[in-house]
Amino acid sequence: MMQWLEFAVIILSVISVFSLVLAIWGLAALAGLRRRFRRWKDIHQTADLEAVYERTVEKAERLEKELAALRQTLTDLQEAVARKISTARIVRYNAFEGQGSDLSFSIALLDDHLDGVVISSIYGREESRMYAKPVVGGESRYALTEEERDVIEQSAHPGDIHRRVPV
Structure with a gap:
């Protein structure tokens, strides 16, 4: 019976060491995820994806308006240049x-x-x-x-x- 007890203690020790290794690995992975999350949160100032999406859409709309204004300016300039004296x-x-x-x-x-x-x-x-x-x-x-x-x-x-x- 003593041998069975020694054998059980050895198996439990191996399982304990294996569990300890898994726990350390899990904590390291969790720490990496937390670092990534903090970096992402610092960049976007919030973890709210809806707010990030709204800001992105607003910026895109503003850029489209600016692009339309620039296109109109370019058209106006092209028309003005066409009315200037070309090379004599x-x-x-x-x-x-x-x-x-x-x-x-x-x-x-x-x-x-x-x-x-x-x-x-x-x-x-x-x-x-x-x-x-x-x-x-x-x-x-x-x-x-x-x-x-x-x-x-x-x-x-x-x-x-x-x-x-x-x-």
């Missing part, structure tokens, strides 16, 4: 064959809608003249010279800049 285009030419060189010119000051003005200077040995003609949509109510049409065409196609000197 110029065509130089010799207005009077056999006299001087290509000192006459036509310059277009137009926006992206081809609205603005075309200015021409006709150079002669005795006198020079300057003309300004309003342009709307690439056309003018005044008769346009070939050089003025060329410079307006250059404004309509900004990649095709060329110098035109008649022969």
Whole structure:
């Protein structure tokens, strides 16, 4: 009977040690969870998930409104830029064959809608003249010279800049 008693004591000792190890492991895991919970709670100031969700939705709505305002501002700026004078285009030419060189010119000051003005200077040995003609949509109510049409065409196609000197 003594052997059974010794055997039972050994088994109970093993079970006790195993239980002690499990208890220590469980306490360590619980401590880790508590640390995580405290960190999460510090970040969100509350453990209330509904409050966190509400704040997130409010921030998202505010960002959507700000984005809409920025889009409107961008649209307004794009429209304003389209109404500003684009890069000026110029065509130089010799207005009077056999006299001087290509000192006459036509310059277009137009926006992206081809609205603005075309200015021409006709150079002669005795006198020079300057003309300004309003342009709307690439056309003018005044008769346009070939050089003025060329410079307006250059404004309509900004990649095709060329110098035109008649022969």
